[in-house]
Amino acid sequence: INLVREIEERLPAGALSIIEKAGGLVRRRGERLYLVGGAVRDLLLEKPVLDIDLVLEGDALTLANELAQVEDVKIILHQPFLTANLQWPDISLDITTARCESYTRPGALPAVQPGNIKDDLFRRDFSINAMAVSLNPGEYGHLIDFYGGLEDLHHKLVRTLHEKSFADDATRIWRAARYERATQERLRLLR
Numbered sequence: 001i002n003l004v005r006e007i008e009e010r011l012p013a014g015a016l017s018i019i020e021k022a023g024g025l026v027r028r029r030g031e032r033l034y035l036v037g038g039a040v041r042d043l044l045l046e047k048p049v050l051d052i053d054l055v056l057e058g059d060a061l062t063l064a065n066e067l068a069q070v071e072d073v074k075i076i077l078h079q080p081f082l083t084a085n086l087q088w089p090d091i092s093l094d095i096t097t098a099r100c101e102s103y104t105r106p107g108a109l110p111a112v113q114p115g116n117i118k119d120d121l122f123r124r125d126f127s128i129n130a131m132a133v134s135l136n137p138g139e140y141g142h143l144i145d146f147y148g149g150l151e152d153l154h155h156k157l158v159r160t161l162h163e164k165s166f167a168d169d170a171t172r173i174w175r176a177a178r179y180e181r182a183t184q185e186r187l188r189l190l191r
Contacts, residue, residue, distance in 0.1 A: 001150070003133050004141035006043040007035070014091045015052050018067070022054065022095070023135050025066050031058030034098075034117055034132040034144065041128050044153055052093045055120050055132065060084055060097040067095075081112050099123070103168045110168070118146050125172045126179075127152045127159045 008016070019035070026033050038051045056063055061077055064084030068075045074087040082097035098120040101110035110123075121130040127149040134142045143150065152159050158176050166172055 001143040002141040003043055003143055007141060010043055010049050012091060014088060015093065018093060019135060021070060022063060022067060025063060026056060026058060027137065029058060031056055033135040035135060036132045037124060037129045040131040040133050041153065044150065054093065054095045055098050055117060056095060057098045057116055060095040064095050082114065117144065121146055122161055124161065125175055127161060130161060
């Protein structure tokens with residue numbers, strides 16, 4: 001599935017401009033950039049995209065600092081989590097280094113290390129939020145769905161990706177309930 005049309009129609013114009021600038025910066029270094037999570041889900045549901053998250057197979061903190069040099073932007077770095085939040089007057093965007101996470105105990109903050117897009121999507125809460133769209137030349141707009149999120153979206157199913165999902169982050173229980181309320185039909189929650 002290619003979502004170029006949906007990206008152009010549903011992402012705010014300012015966000016498209018920022019993504020284009022980010023894409024240009026990472027291409028020179030041979031890194032790979034993706035739109036991920038709720039933004040992809042909302043594109044597929046034909047809803048407005050309000051939460052813009054990018055994942056970089058590379059150094060997201062460097063990319064955020066480079067964008068801050070060419071944009072008038074407020075930047076907040078979360079170095080332990082390899083994440084940056086960029087805030088413009090009308091847009092907020094998170095850029096994260098593709099990563100793996102491990103938890104020393106239930107509810108603890110994760111230990112983070114760089115990974116690839118497949119690793120990064122596996123750490124997410126539910127399959128419907130574990131999809132990505134490539135923003136890379138030659139595959140721009142291509143849907144990446146390692147974990148069956150598109151099928152689950154079609155079946156109105158909220159499914160965790162692994163058995164420790166709720167132990168790792170108990171707030172996922174509340175998110176599952178929120179998704180259930182957000183739809184006209186009841187969603188089935190599989191664990």
